[in-house]
Structure formats: C-alpha cells, structure tokens
Amino acid sequence: MxxxxxxxxxxxxxxxxxxxxxxxxxxxxxxxxxxxxxxxxxxxxxxxxxxxxxxxxxxxxxxxxxxxxxxxxxxxxNYNKVWSSDFITEKGLKQLQAFGLAKPSKSTEDLLQSMQNVECPKCHSKNTQLLNPFGPTLCRAIFHCHDCKETFEQFKTL
Ligand SMILES: [Zn+2]
The missing domain is CATH 3.30.300.130 (Fe-S cluster assembly (FSCA))
Structure with missing residues (x-):
C-alpha cells in the first residue's frame, strides 16, 4: 500500500x-x-x-x-490555487539560503516593509537595499548589502 x-x-x-x-x-x-x-x-x-x-x-x-x-x-x-512564499518549509528556507538566495518575507508584512528588512544571505545583515524588483527569473529580485557590499538575490515574497 x-x-x-x-x-x-x-x-x-x-x-x-x-x-x-x-x-x-x-x-x-x-x-x-x-x-x-x-x-x-x-x-x-x-x-x-x-x-x-x-x-x-x-x-x-x-x-x-x-x-x-x-x-x-x-x-x-492547478492554476486556480494561489501559491504563497509562506508555504515554503523551514527546511526549504534554509535550502534557499544555502543556494545564496535571501529568504522571502512573510506575505502578511506590507510590501514596503518586506522590501526593507531583507536579510543578506552572505553576512545576515539587514542593512540592505532593493536594486531591481525584476531579477534574472520571475521569482527573484536583486538587492545590495551595505555591509558586505555584495549584490544578492531574494526569492520574492508572494
Ligand atoms: Zn551582506
């Protein structure tokens, strides 16, 4: 069975x-x-x-x-169901970070807030800034970290 x-x-x-x-x-x-x-x-x-x-x-x-x-x-x-980045498991969020992507914020946060507190996947600083909401794929946005000076991508909040 x-x-x-x-x-x-x-x-x-x-x-x-x-x-x-x-x-x-x-x-x-x-x-x-x-x-x-x-x-x-x-x-x-x-x-x-x-x-x-x-x-x-x-x-x-x-x-x-x-x-x-x-x-x-x-x-x-099923195109009728709506996926949210909140569905990503704890393990999944760690795997995103291991890949070098910043975690999405909780979708309950307002958009402006969620764009401001994105944690850098390299140094974990939150002193980061959105550079481009349209990354190399639909699901990613590009950020800059003011602390380690690296550019990184975030798996977008949805
Ligand atoms: Zn950093």
Missing part, C-alpha cells in the same frame, strides 16, 4: 529546476496528493509564479521520479 508519506518522500528527489537545492515539497508547490482505491495516484502542483516556464518541466519530473519508484502517477497543474 502506497501512502501520501511515501509519495512525499519520493518527491523529495524532485528539485526546483532553477534552485536545485530545494525540493518541490519544501517549496510548498505539491498542493494535493490523491490515492484512489485502484492505487491510481494524482499529484497536484500549484505553480509558484503564474507563467513560470519551469512548471511543465516540474510536472514531467514528478511523473518520472514516481514511475522510477514503481508508482505510475499523474501530475496535474
């Missing part, structure tokens, strides 16, 4: 194609897992950013990894 816990464990292997240190599970995009009596498995993915070009790749990757574990599953993308 396959369980949701098994599936989540297997899916830990599926990493975000743009941030290979974080799994889709820790990114909080695996929004639902259904296991039917006939052992049919449906994994639902909620895209992080609408129009994120990596989503189809992620969907295929979920199916491939599960198939390798002898779990033929169907992965579907």
């Amino acid at each position: 396959i369980t949701k816990e098994n599936i989540l464990e297997y899916l830990d292997e599926v990493k975000d194609p743009e941030i290979p240190t974080i799994s889709l599970v820790d990114l909080g995009v695996i929004s639902d897992i259904q296991i039917y009596e006939n052992q049919e498995v449906i994994v639902e993915i909620t895209p992080t950013f609408a129009g994120c070009p990596a989503i189809e790749y992620m969907r295929k990757n979920v199916e491939e990894v599960l198939l390798k574990k002898n779990v033929p599953a169907k992965a579907v993308i």
Whole structure:
C-alpha cells in the first residue's frame, strides 16, 4: 500500500529546476496528493509564479521520479490555487539560503516593509537595499548589502 508519506518522500528527489537545492515539497508547490482505491495516484502542483516556464518541466519530473519508484502517477497543474512564499518549509528556507538566495518575507508584512528588512544571505545583515524588483527569473529580485557590499538575490515574497 502506497501512502501520501511515501509519495512525499519520493518527491523529495524532485528539485526546483532553477534552485536545485530545494525540493518541490519544501517549496510548498505539491498542493494535493490523491490515492484512489485502484492505487491510481494524482499529484497536484500549484505553480509558484503564474507563467513560470519551469512548471511543465516540474510536472514531467514528478511523473518520472514516481514511475522510477514503481508508482505510475499523474501530475496535474492547478492554476486556480494561489501559491504563497509562506508555504515554503523551514527546511526549504534554509535550502534557499544555502543556494545564496535571501529568504522571502512573510506575505502578511506590507510590501514596503518586506522590501526593507531583507536579510543578506552572505553576512545576515539587514542593512540592505532593493536594486531591481525584476531579477534574472520571475521569482527573484536583486538587492545590495551595505555591509558586505555584495549584490544578492531574494526569492520574492508572494
Ligand atoms: Zn551582506
């Protein structure tokens, strides 16, 4: 008998194609897992950013990894659900930092506030400034740290 816990464990292997240190599970995009009596498995993915070009790749990757574990599953993308950076797990936030990205702020903070207290992933200073809200990918913004003088990227708050 396959369980949701098994599936989540297997899916830990599926990493975000743009941030290979974080799994889709820790990114909080695996929004639902259904296991039917006939052992049919449906994994639902909620895209992080609408129009994120990596989503189809992620969907295929979920199916491939599960198939390798002898779990033929169907992965579907649910565009009606809204993902929030608050869904990223504690482990996921650490993995973002390990990749050199600043953590997103809590989405409950107001936007201006959340742009001002971004912690530098290199020296952990909060004396930082937004340089460009449009980073190299949709999900990242570019900041400058006044203490270590480095430029860094933040996984955007959403
Ligand atoms: Zn710094």
